[in-house]
Amino acid sequence: xxxxxxxxxxxxxxxxxxxxxxxxxxxxxxxxxxxxxxxxxxxxxxxxxxxxxxxxxxxxxxxxxxxxxxxxxxxxxxxxxxxxxxxxxxxxxxxxxxxxxxxxxxxxxxxxxxxxxxxxxxxxxxxxxxxxxxxxxxxxxxxxxxxxxxxxxxxxxxxxxxxxxxxxxxxxxxxxxxxxxxxxxxxxxxxxxxxxxxxxxxxxxxxxxxxxxxxxxxxxxxxxxxxxxxxxxxxxxxxxxxxxxxxxxxxxxxxxxxxxxxxxxxxxxxxxxxxxxxxxxxxxxxxxxxxxxxxxxxxxxxxxxxxxxxxxxxxxxxxxxxxxxxxxxxxxxxxxxxxxxxxxxxxxxxxxxxxxxxxxxxxxxxxxxxxxxxxxxxxxxxxxxxxxxxxxxxxxxxxxxxxxxxxxxxxx
Numbered sequence: 001x002x003x004x005x006x007x008x009x010x011x012x013x014x015x016x017x018x019x020x021x022x023x024x025x026x027x028x029x030x031x032x033x034x035x036x037x038x039x040x041x042x043x044x045x046x047x048x049x050x051x052x053x054x055x056x057x058x059x060x061x062x063x064x065x066x067x068x069x070x071x072x073x074x075x076x077x078x079x080x081x082x083x084x085x086x087x088x089x090x091x092x093x094x095x096x097x098x099x100x101x102x103x104x105x106x107x108x109x110x111x112x113x114x115x116x117x118x119x120x121x122x123x124x125x126x127x128x129x130x131x132x133x134x135x136x137x138x139x140x141x142x143x144x145x146x147x148x149x150x151x152x153x154x155x156x157x158x159x160x161x162x163x164x165x166x167x168x169x170x171x172x173x174x175x176x177x178x179x180x181x182x183x184x185x186x187x188x189x190x191x192x193x194x195x196x197x198x199x200x201x202x203x204x205x206x207x208x209x210x211x212x213x214x215x216x217x218x219x220x221x222x223x224x225x226x227x228x229x230x231x232x233x234x235x236x237x238x239x240x241x242x243x244x245x246x247x248x249x250x251x252x253x254x255x256x257x258x259x260x261x262x263x264x265x266x267x268x269x270x271x272x273x274x275x276x277x278x279x280x281x282x283x284x285x286x287x288x289x290x291x292x293x294x295x296x297x298x299x300x301x302x303x304x305x306x307x308x309x310x311x312x313x314x315x316x317x318x319x320x321x322x323x324x325x326x327x328x329x330x331x332x333x334x335x336x337x338x339x340x341x342x343x344x345x346x347x348x349x350x351x352x353x354x355x356x357x358x359x360x361x362x363x364x365x366x367x368x369x370x371x372x373x374x375x376x377x378x379x380x381x382x383x384x385x386x387x388x389x390x391x392x393x394x395x396x397x398x399x400x401x402x403x404x405x406x407x408x409x410x411x412x
Contacts, residue, residue: 050314081302149397
């Protein structure tokens with residue numbers, strides 16, 4: 001049966017209207033929507049509503065090429081726009097403890113995935129024996145991409161490791177549920193910051209100095225973008241997307257000619273090189289004057305690309321399979337517990353303030369969507385700290401998730 005909307009222009013219009021509705025209602029500070037989004041996070045709705053539209057046959061991924069467009073154009077563009085603003089010097093100025101806590105969170109995700117698989121396999125082997133779950137590590141690789149970097153890295157892992165997208169909604173559910181449980185715990189902990197810092201033995205005097213540094217950095221990049229500024233930002237982003245496609249085409253063809261079975265080699269995958277080259281060029285540009293493009297809204301435009309991509313992925317979701325394998329939720333919970341244990345142990349060892357623990361963790365797990373929220377919960381002027389560390393997470397997300405995926409494939 002043909003879907004109601006068969007023209008991609010109409011489908012795109014519906015998806016953009018859905019995103020606008022979710023963002024507007026989730027931004028309201030009063031009324032029933034506040035309670036609604038405490039139960040159903042905005043990101044989940046960006047996936048879920050398009051999925052419901054697809055389930056009701058209003059739209060269909062079989063007749064739409066929007067996902068292909070978003071995957072090939074918007075995904076690499078978002079990676080570039082997110083990484084181009086990495087200010088490594090600025091991040092280092094925040095203090096070594098903030099970097100150590102962030103990196104310990106990354107390590108917790110990288111090793112937590114394979115350890116969680118081993119633990120759940122030992123307790124409940126059936127989790128990975130069902131139809132479609134023999135290669136569950138491929139789906140969990142997308143979780144690694146999300147928890148180290150963000151939505152763009154997650155989508156990259158989905159495409160690179162070719163996880164069955166009919167089962168993908170189960171992974172999305174694990175992502176949302178587990179990440180938000182930890183988010184709630186962190187927010188509750190902020191109310192007891194003094195007690196936690198005392199237990200950690202942390203010296204919090206550096207936080208005041210940090211506030212001043214962050215405020216100065218924020219003021220230094222604040223701009224009022226013009227049309228010309230937006231055109232330059234998009235020109236740089238999509239110009240590099242084009243260069244990345246060109247390079248990926250030739251590299252994948254070259255390597256395909258060297259391996260016996262190109263279909264089994266990630267290195268012969270064009271999309272692998274597209275993501276890797278786009279990310280690397282974005283990070284490289286962060287060492288040039290191009291990083292000032294963040295002042296004109298580079299990361300915000302990158303976020304727009306990400307959420308359009310999210311909506312097109314949502315079209316492929318089957319909500320009826322969300323809790324088809326509760327074992328995956330158990331893997332997610334154990335995985336997050338390992339991440340948390342490593343972060344607490346590190347904070348205790350180096351006597352890092354709870355602020356660095358909370359923001360370092362959410363810069364990994366929540367990315368630019370929630371790290372600033374956690375940071376601003378400590379003090380409004382500290383929100384950019386979350387952004388800085390989250391952007392670093394975008395840069396590391398692709399690489400870290402690939403390492404994690406490899407380890408999980410062995411553990412499986």
